[in-house]
Amino acid sequence: MRAITLPTFGEPDVLTLADVIEPPVGPNDVRIDVVGAGINGADVSQRRGSYPPPAGAPLWPGLEVSGTISALGDEVSEWQLGDEVCALLPGGGYAERAVVDAGLVLPVPSGVSLLDAAALPEVAATVWSNVFMSAQLRPTESFLAHGGSSGIGAMAIQIARALGSRVFATAGSAEKVAFIDALGATGINYRQDDFVEVTGHELGGQGVDVILDMVGGDYLARDIRALAVGGRIMVIANQSGEVSSFNVGSLMMKRGRIWATTLRARPLAERVAIVAAVRESVWPLVEQGLVRPTVDSVFAPDDAADAHRRMESSAHMGKILLSFA
Numbered sequence: 200m201r202a203i204t205l206p207t208f209g210e211p212d213v214l215t216l217a218d219v220i221e222p223p224v225g226p227n228d229v230r231i232d233v234v235g236a237g238i239n240g241a242d243v244s245q246r247r248g249s250y251p252p253p254a255g256a257p258l259w260p261g262l263e264v265s266g267t268i269s270a271l272g273d274e275v276s277e278w279q280l281g282d283e284v285c286a287l288l289p290g291g292g293y294a295e296r297a298v299v300d301a302g303l304v305l306p307v308p309s310g311v312s313l314l315d316a317a318a319l320p321e322v323a324a325t326v327w328s329n330v331f332m333s334a335q336l337r338p339t340e341s342f343l344a345h346g347g348s349s350g351i352g353a354m355a356i357q358i359a360r361a362l363g364s365r366v367f368a369t370a371g372s373a374e375k376v377a378f379i380d381a382l383g384a385t386g387i388n389y390r391q392d393d394f395v396e397v398t399g400h401e402l403g404g405q406g407v408d409v410i411l412d413m414v415g416g417d418y419l420a421r422d423i424r425a426l427a428v429g430g431r432i433m434v435i436a437n438q439s440g441e442v443s444s445f446n447v448g449s450l451m452m453k454r455g456r457i458w459a460t461t462l463r464a465r466p467l468a469e470r471v472a473i474v475a476a477v478r479e480s481v482w483p484l485v486e487q488g489l490v491r492p493t494v495d496s497v498f499a500p501d502d503a504a505d506a507h508r509r510m511e512s513s514a515h516m517g518k519i520l521l522s523f524a
Contacts, residue, residue: 202259202294203503203521208248211504211511222257222291222298229278229286229301230270235317235497236292237263237350238506238519240413240436241463245290246507252290253464261292262463265307265316266523275301283307285316287324287474289463293503295523302471305478308485311492318492318518320474322354323481325435325462328473330355330411331362331480333458334431338363340408343398343425345418347384348375350518351435353493355411356384358481361489367407369394371513378516382493395425406430406453416441419457426455434459493517 202219224230242260244250252258265285268278278284278301286304291297307316330336336359344355347368356379359366366384370376376386385401387394398407406427412418416439422432423445430453437443450457462470484490495515498506499522506519 200295201500202257202291203261203500204259205246208246211246211507213246214503214507216500216503219257219259219294221296224270224272224298226272226274227300227302228272228298229268229275229284229304231264231266231284231286231297231299231304232269233264233292233295233297233523234266235264235314236261236294236521236523237317237321238510238521239263239321239350240438240510242293243507243510256289257291257294259291259293261290261294261297262288263317263320264288264292264297265313266297267313268304269296272301277301278304283313283316285320287320287470293500293521300467300471302467303474305474305482308482310486310488314497314520314522314524315492315494317520318350318494319485320477321462322350322518323477324470324473325351326355326358326411327477327481328462329433329435329460330359330409332473332476333460334409334433336362336364336409341365341398341402341405341427342367342409342411343394343407344368344384344411346370346413346438347379347386348516349413350493351411351413352379353382353517354490356382357490358484360384361484365402367394367398367401375516393421395421398425402427409433411435413438415439415443417443419443420445423449423453423455426450426453428453428455430455432457435461495519497522
């Protein structure tokens with residue numbers, strides 16, 4: 200089969216469409232004929248050589264796909280050949296076919312196209328596991344998402360709004376702020392305004408209950424300043440690449456928590472539990488039209504380098520997809 204491989208690490212042009220050996224289907228696996236594959240920041244890090252795939256995963260990138268089941272392991276009973284699905288992967292999604300544990304597979308929600316479904320698994324699992332399973336955001340609480348126009352940010356805004364929270368999100372342009380506002384959040388242009396001051400004013404000085412941070416660096420100290428008493432900061436990336444420095448005493452005074460997580464490296468049982476929770480709690484919101492995939496652009500496999508360049512430009516709003524259809 201064809202896959203978008205990494206013969207070496209480096210700039211986007213190292214992505215190479217090549218023939219590879221198809222992964223075997225284990226007893227608990229399904230094989231998916233891929234229609235769409237989502238592009239994530241982790242894929243960019245893997246391409247640069249700083250985020251290797253976990254043991255047993257294919258060497259080419261790709262953490263989420265959508266498509267049709269074309270093979271079933273001997274122990275799989277919950278899926279059928281021909282089912283239209285999407286899935287959370289440990290790697291290997293940039294290919295014509297992907298093999299994944301059946302517990303990481305989700306049905307395509309009604310009202311969502313098979314291609315667009317590739318924009319859902321990674322962001323839904325990341326947001327639900329961090330904001331709701333770990334931080335336990337409640338409908339009466341406020342929420343701030345950094346990178347609000349990203350795929351993760353857009354998903355976080357939509358779920359938090361659908362479940363009743365007051366939502367704020369940061370972005371770096373007027374166009375992106377308008378995108379955030381259209382999703383129902385209060386957009387904050389971080390190039391013009393201080394999110395600490397804006398949230399403090401809007402919330403009457405009470406602070407934000409839950410913050411989703413993918414920036415890291417000096418944002419953590421500012422997150423603490425913006426935090427409510429008893430607030431929770433979930434850190435899912437360090438896009439700034441900087442070392443974070445903050446006053447522990449300030450965090451203690453707020454009885455706050457900082458919790459850093461990853462998704463890809465978790466044990467299979469944990470990822471299966473997260474996917475099950477997403478199916479139970481997020482999929483109904485999608486099917487009701489309260490949450491939707493936000494697709495910025497779609498690229499052919501031959502243009503994977505251009506897709507990564509768009510990802511790295513930060514010009515995108517929502518998810519970038521590869522189409523293998």
